[in-house]
Amino acid sequence: MINPKDAIRYTNVLSKRVYFHYTEIDSILKQFLNEVIQQKATIKGPLFYSITNVPMDEMVHAELFMPIKEDSIVTMEDYYFHSYYNVEDMLSICLFDHFEQKTEIAYHMLLDYIEHNGLNQITPFYHVISGDEIFQYVFIKVGVSS
Secondary structure, eight states: OOEEEEEEEEEEEEEEEEEEEGGGHHHHHHHHHHHHHHTTOOBOOOOEEEEOSOOTTSEEEEEEEEEBSOSOOOOOTTEEEEEEEEEEEEEEEEEOSOHHHHHHHHHHHHHHHHHHTTOEEEEEEEEEEEEOSSSEEEEEEEEEEO
């Protein structure tokens, strides 16, 4: 089911742009989390990322984000600090198992919704990782305009 009234709103967000082969996503996310901790940041979460290209060659351009508790921090090279990160007017869909297989289906459903409702996609797709070690789920979100 598509939620037509969603948003991303977080304060004190660390981010980093990365480029990797799609099969390396788990190790890239772990490295990002370790680097956030190395910067003496207190993770507030949730971890989220945007895919900023269409990975036709299996290589992904992404930006990784982590909300933290500190309202100021000295960042490592290639990191950015956002006092506020906000994207309004988003559609979203929630996936709770078989993420790799269902992500493509979710993208298709969101793009169909955009087309059938006369909307325009104005942001890349965002993946917001939620849950715990037992039950994980991902919200896939995309910004739209009329």
